[in-house]
Amino acid sequence: MDSLKPQDITRPLSDQLISLDKFMPLPAxxxxxxxxxxxxxxxxxxKDNHCTTLDGIIGNDRLTRPGTKExxxxxxxxxxxxxxxxxxxxxxxxxxxxxxxxxxxxxKCDACSEACHIFKAxxxxxVYRPIFRSEALRKLYRRxxxxxxxxxxxxxxxxxxxxxxxxxxxxLAYRCNLCRRCAQNCPLGxxxxxxxxxxxxxxxxxxxxxPTSLHERGTLLQLKTGSSTGMKRKAFSNIIEFIEEEIADRxxxxxxxxxxxxxxxxxxxxNAGEFLSWPDNPAAFAILFEEAGLNWTMSSELAGYxxxxxxxWYDDVQAQKIALAQRRAARELGVRRIVIGECGHAHRAAxxxxxxxxxxxxxxxxxxxFPILRDIVRSGAVKFDPLRNNFPVTLHxxxxxxxxxxxxxxxxxxxxxxxPQFREMTPHGVNNYCCGGGGGxxxxxxxxxxxxxxxxxxxxxFKQILDAFQDxxxxxxxxxxxxxxxxxxxxxxxxxxxxxxxxxxxxxxxxGIVELMVNAMVIFDRPYFEWLQEGWAERKGI
Amino acid sequence: MLLTVFMYLAAAAFAGFSLYxxxxxxQNPLNNRWELxxxxxxxxxxxxxxxxxxxxxxxxxxxxxxxxxGVYREMLKESLFMRNLFVNRRxxxxxxxxxxxxxxxxxxxxxLLLAGAITxxxxxxxxTLTGAGNHPWARLVYFATSVTGACGASLTAFGSxxxxxxxxxxxxxxxxxxxxxxxxxxxILAAAVSGLIVWSTDPGFNYGREVVTAMLTFxxxxxxxxxxxHILLFGALxxxxxxxxxxxxxxxxxxxxxxLWDNEPNLSGSVMEEKxxxxxxxxxxxxxxxxxxxxxxxxxxx
Numbered sequence: 001m002d003s004l005k006p007q008d009i010t011r012p013l014s015d016q017l018i019s020l021d022k023f024m025p026l027p028a029x030x031x032x033x034x035x036x037x038x039x040x041x042x043x044x045x046x047k048d049n050h051c052t053t054l055d056g057i058i059g060n061d062r063l064t065r066p067g068t069k070e071x072x073x074x075x076x077x078x079x080x081x082x083x084x085x086x087x088x089x090x091x092x093x094x095x096x097x098x099x100x101x102x103x104x105x106x107x108k109c110d111a112c113s114e115a116c117h118i119f120k121a122x123x124x125x126x127v128y129r130p131i132f133r134s135e136a137l138r139k140l141y142r143r144x145x146x147x148x149x150x151x152x153x154x155x156x157x158x159x160x161x162x163x164x165x166x167x168x169x170x171x172l173a174y175r176c177n178l179c180r181r182c183a184q185n186c187p188l189g190x191x192x193x194x195x196x197x198x199x200x201x202x203x204x205x206x207x208x209x210x211p212t213s214l215h216e217r218g219t220l221l222q223l224k225t226g227s228s229t230g231m232k233r234k235a236f237s238n239i240i241e242f243i244e245e246e247i248a249d250r251x252x253x254x255x256x257x258x259x260x261x262x263x264x265x266x267x268x269x270x271n272a273g274e275f276l277s278w279p280d281n282p283a284a285f286a287i288l289f290e291e292a293g294l295n296w297t298m299s300s301e302l303a304g305y306x307x308x309x310x311x312x313w314y315d316d317v318q319a320q321k322i323a324l325a326q327r328r329a330a331r332e333l334g335v336r337r338i339v340i341g342e343c344g345h346a347h348r349a350a351x352x353x354x355x356x357x358x359x360x361x362x363x364x365x366x367x368x369x370f371p372i373l374r375d376i377v378r379s380g381a382v383k384f385d386p387l388r389n390n391f392p393v394t395l396h397x398x399x400x401x402x403x404x405x406x407x408x409x410x411x412x413x414x415x416x417x418x419x420p421q422f423r424e425m426t427p428h429g430v431n432n433y434c435c436g437g438g439g440g441x442x443x444x445x446x447x448x449x450x451x452x453x454x455x456x457x458x459x460x461x462f463k464q465i466l467d468a469f470q471d472x473x474x475x476x477x478x479x480x481x482x483x484x485x486x487x488x489x490x491x492x493x494x495x496x497x498x499x500x501x502x503x504x505x506x507x508x509x510x511x512g513i514v515e516l517m518v519n520a521m522v523i524f525d526r527p528y529f530e531w532l533q534e535g536w537a538e539r540k541g542i
Numbered sequence: 543m544l545l546t547v548f549m550y551l552a553a554a555a556f557a558g559f560s561l562y563x564x565x566x567x568x569q570n571p572l573n574n575r576w577e578l579x580x581x582x583x584x585x586x587x588x589x590x591x592x593x594x595x596x597x598x599x600x601x602x603x604x605x606x607x608x609x610x611x612g613v614y615r616e617m618l619k620e621s622l623f624m625r626n627l628f629v630n631r632r633x634x635x636x637x638x639x640x641x642x643x644x645x646x647x648x649x650x651x652x653x654l655l656l657a658g659a660i661t662x663x664x665x666x667x668x669x670t671l672t673g674a675g676n677h678p679w680a681r682l683v684y685f686a687t688s689v690t691g692a693c694g695a696s697l698t699a700f701g702s703x704x705x706x707x708x709x710x711x712x713x714x715x716x717x718x719x720x721x722x723x724x725x726x727x728x729x730i731l732a733a734a735v736s737g738l739i740v741w742s743t744d745p746g747f748n749y750g751r752e753v754v755t756a757m758l759t760f761x762x763x764x765x766x767x768x769x770x771x772h773i774l775l776f777g778a779l780x781x782x783x784x785x786x787x788x789x790x791x792x793x794x795x796x797x798x799x800x801x802l803w804d805n806e807p808n809l810s811g812s813v814m815e816e817k818x819x820x821x822x823x824x825x826x827x828x829x830x831x832x833x834x835x836x837x838x839x840x841x842x843x844x
Contacts, residue, residue, distance in 0.1 A: 078831070082831075090826040096573065097801060105790045108719055110634075110714055111630045111634070115630070154721050156721075188794050188797060191576070205832050207831075207832060208833055352805075358818070358822075371596075371601075372599045406588070406596055407597055430579045
């Protein structure tokens with residue numbers, strides 16, 4: 001057992017708290033030596049400027065070491081000032097109750113550790129135990145905000161603050177996917193992932209420190225250009241035209257994608273990453289919505305064509321601005337409802353997280369696209385041939401859609417109707433494991449963070465995928481499909497399959513749910529998936 | 543008479559501090575939704591597999607329905623059996639449940655003491671020289687008091703002692719246990735053991751009824767050293783509990799009902815929308831300091 005305890009977070013600069021060596025074993029065929037890429041060495045140059053003393057990994061690239069003693073003092077002082085604000089009605093009204101509950105009432109039963117995929121996948125490294133981070137914050141708070149006297153020490157306020165402790169906490173906040181599985185296991189209903197999130201918020205909103213991918217190239221870029229991808233209105237229009245042409249090429253049928261149609265019933269918003277990385281997904285939505293005869297549109301207004309809201313992971317102010325911008329794009333068009341495409345955090349940000357943010361004209365109903373898609377299957381408006389998807393299919397449950405929003409069955413009802421070889425992962429539904437890309441990790445690729453994601457954060461999901469396909473995994477002729485109806489999960493699964501070479505070696509494919517639906521549509525005479533098109537003409541005798 | 547006054551104060555402090563804590567949580571601003579599924583207020587099987595109203599297209603146009611039965615059922619499972627700990631941490635549950643079941647029995651025991659005291663004040667004796675009285679009600683109250691008191695104190699003592707040992711012996715728990723957490727368990731153990739010592743000389747808990755009778759009639763409590771020590775420990779524990787994390791009977795209510803199970807949507811024209819509107823009108827008196835936090839719009843949490 002690891003001898004580290006929360007007080008060790010203050011250890012001097014020379015000590016790296018843990019090294020990543022032994023991980024949770026993977027099932028066959030990854031149980032053999034050499035199947036998993038080895039770790040890359042840590043670059044010496046990174047150690048000077050960043051915090052590598054937690055686990056040798058840099059997740060928050062903007063968390064840099066102060067240059068002078070004065071800067072160091074100011075850094076610690078700002079942290080303490082931010083800590084105060086987490087406990088204030090004035091600055092943390094939206095999260096005060098859940099945060100105080102998680103902070104004050106933990107009974108230290110350790111039930112959360114068994115639920116945490118990062119803790120388990122890492123080989124149970126102590127710093128990743130969900131209560132390690134929370135307990136370090138508690139100790140600092142009780143030492144510095146409760147007077148530091150005997151009474152404070154009596155309740156755990158026995159840890160002196162130093163630069164290394166603050167830096168390590170700043171990094172440690174980005175070793176949690178915010179999947180909330182730990183909260184599900186907690187007998188008192190407390191949420192350690194919220195404490196991780198609040199530490200992120202403190203660093204961002206008080207100290208101006210947040211990973212570049214989430215802040216500068218994330219929320220700031222989205223508010224400036226309309227999308228976290230940097231895509232502007234003109235580029236969006238071009239992509240829509242490109243998608244229309246692609247659909248015609250792929251299916252032989254021309255569809256006009258409605259944009260900025262006033263008074264439509266539905267405003268469909270995708271994660272804009274789909275347009276760049278997986279245009280087949282918005283294309284499939286367009287085909288299905290058009291074939292089903294829905295009255296829908298997309299928006300080219302600022303934030304109206306990008307459903308992402310990275311703010312929910314680290315910064316309430318940014319989350320608020322983006323959510324309002326999206327609502328206003330919908331209001332401009334006069335739509336009845338906003339429907340979110342296949343993006344988990346966008347589902348939650350739009351429907352749940354920002355629900356108590358707007359009243360009156362901005363209070364436009366938001367809903368998931370999954371029930372609409374399920375109803376398309378059930379209604380018979382579009383005809384499907386399940387045999388076109390006659391290969392093993394498993395479903396990844398995005399945490400934000402199942403555990404935090406309660407959309408569990410529609411996606412299953414679709415897959416059961418159109419995929420004869422559908423099988424569940426274990427566990428699944430609201431008890432699922434995160435893909436490893438949750439909480440912003442999917443877009444965070446700085447320094448050596450990607451490698452950590454693949455080896456630790458995504459490890460449990462990779463194990464689940466291998467387990468789900470154990471009957472066919474060793475046969476590369478049989479395609480195996482991971483249905484990941486979320487852009488960020490899809491990104492994480494793409495990176496995972498690439499890192500472990502599971503597509504190249506074992507023909508494990510991935511994409512969303514609408515692609516499977518279009519692939520099964522009887523009106524098209526060819527597969528929608530490129531990896532099925534290979535040899536298709538020969539098989540058909542064309 | 544001092545002991546009687548002390549017990550009045552202890553009971554008042556327990557109620558007062560607990561209510562004050564409830565008041566503090568209730569006074570917090572409307573929080574953002576942070577529900578976690580399964581939410582038992584969802585209708586039918588949704589409440590068990592973790593579905594929600596979001597599983598329907600145009601859910602916002604349908605009537606809002608909440609399964610209060612589902613909420614109460616889950617509440618009872620969690621409160622009476624500590625279901626989540628049972629499912630997720632069985633070993634710990636055995637010890638923790640022993641202590642909590644003991645406390646529940648002692649709460650019931652207290653009500654039985656009250657019933658016994660009122661019965662005796664009404665003129666019906668619960669006991670004779672040879673044991674329980676002959677009246678069926680007297681016998682019922684007498685034996686139920688004896689069983690709940692003996693089992694409650696024993697289980698509380700066993701549970702708190704075993705939790706204390708497990709915290710000392712389990713390397714992981716030891717690392718995360720602060721001094722107050724050891725103290726809390728010791729305090730409960732001391733109160734339970736002192737009760738058992740008093741009980742060993744009075745198996746029918748007649749002393750307990752006399753204490754309650756004294757409190758009902760504002761009369762002095764007469765007792766020996768053991769009873770005095772027990773009353774002082776028990777009273778001090780009552781005063782102490784609401785000031786500490788042992789007041790999780792309050793925290794757990796808010797955690798489940800106001801956070802994890804609160805998926806009340808902000809529908810147009812609803813009571814919730816009115817609450818949201820009021821919350822949005824509030825102008826915070828303080829703000830975060832990072833450069834990107836500018837003065838436009840609401841600056842507190844989403």
